[in-house]
Structures are given as structure tokens and as C-alpha cells.
Amino acid sequence: MQQQGIKTMQLAAYLISAAIALGAFGKHGLTGKVGERELEIFETAARYHMYNALALLILGLAHAHYKLPRFSAIRVLILTGLSVFCVSLYVMSTAPLFTVTSLRWLGAITPIGGVCLISGWLMAGISFGKILKK
Numbered sequence: 516m517q518q519q520g521i522k523t524m525q526l527a528a529y530l531i532s533a534a535i536a537l538g539a540f541g542k543h544g545l546t547g548k549v550g551e552r553e554l555e556i557f558e559t560a561a562r563y564h565m566y567n568a569l570a571l572l573i574l575g576l577a578h579a580h581y582k583l584p585r586f587s588a589i590r591v592l593i594l595t596g597l598s599v600f601c602v603s604l605y606v607m608s609t610a611p612l613f614t615v616t617s618l619r620w621l622g623a624i625t626p627i628g629g630v631c632l633i634s635g636w637l638m639a640g641i642s643f644g645k646i647l648k649k
Contacts, residue, residue: 520579523590527575530568530597537561537605545609553608560604567597567632574639583642592635600628 538561545554571593578586603621610618 517579519586520575520577523575523578524572526594527568527572530571531565534561534565534568537564541608545612549608549611553611556604557608560601560608563604563632564597564601567593570636571597577643581646583639584645585638585642589635589638589642592631592638596628596631596633596635598628600625600632603628 538558541554541557541561545557549557571590574583574589574593577583583589603625607618607621
């Protein structure tokens with residue numbers, strides 16, 4: 516169990532570095548190349564990416580110490596949510612760079628990522644509650 520928590524912390528560290536790099540790219544590489552709306556969308560993706568990567572780091576630490584019930588399912592939900600939510604926003608916001616007229620249809624899958632994130636964090640909260648009852 517401890518190894519799974521440490522592997523999650525390692526993955527979170529990589530996700531944090533990617534969030535920093537993408538945030539810098541958005542600020543310095545996209546300004547003037549895409550519209551204000553696209554910049555907002557990209558910044559939202561980078562913000563959620565960072566928040567969830569940092570929280571995943573903490574979750575891995577908690578699992579390494581407390582053996583969270585249902586940790587694998589929590590981790591899958593959060594990683595799926597982070598991927599679907601953030602990647603769909605990153606792709607939509609950078610579409611003008613690739614002369615793609617519109618990928619707004621990706622906006623239809625973004626909420627699926629949000630639901631996965633919410634579900635994963637709710638499940639984490641329930642798992643913490645189970646630890647408290649022990």
C-alpha cells in the first residue's frame with residue numbers, strides 16, 4: 516500500500532511540473548496568438564490541473580500513511596477527470612493555432628471530466644471518514 520501512495524506522489528510531481536510548463540506556455544506562448552476567451556479557457560485548464568495535481572500529491576501521502584479504502588478507484592477517477600477535463604480545455608483553447616476552425620464539441624465531454632473529479636474527491640472524503648471511525 517505504501518508503494519502505491521509513493522507512486523501516486525511521484526505521478527503528482529510530474530503532473531505539477533506539466534501544469535507549471537503548460538501555465539507558462541499559456542501565458543507567454545499563447546498571448547497574442549489566440550483570443551481572450553481561449554486564453555481564459557487555457558488558464559482554467561492550467562488552474563484545475565495544478566489544483567488537482569497538488570491534491571493528488573497530498574492524497575498519495577495520506578494513502579502511504581493511512582491506507583485509504585478504495586484508493587485505486589479514487590486515483591482512477593481523479594486521473595481520468597483531470598485528463599478529460601483539462602485536456603479537452605487545452606485542446607479547445609489552442610485549436611486556432613492549428614488552423615482548426617472549432618473544436619467546441621469537446622466542450623461536451625469536459626463535464627464528464629468534472630463529474631469524475633467530483634466523484635473521486637467525494638469518494639476520498641468518504642474514505643477519510645472511514646479512517647476516522649477506526
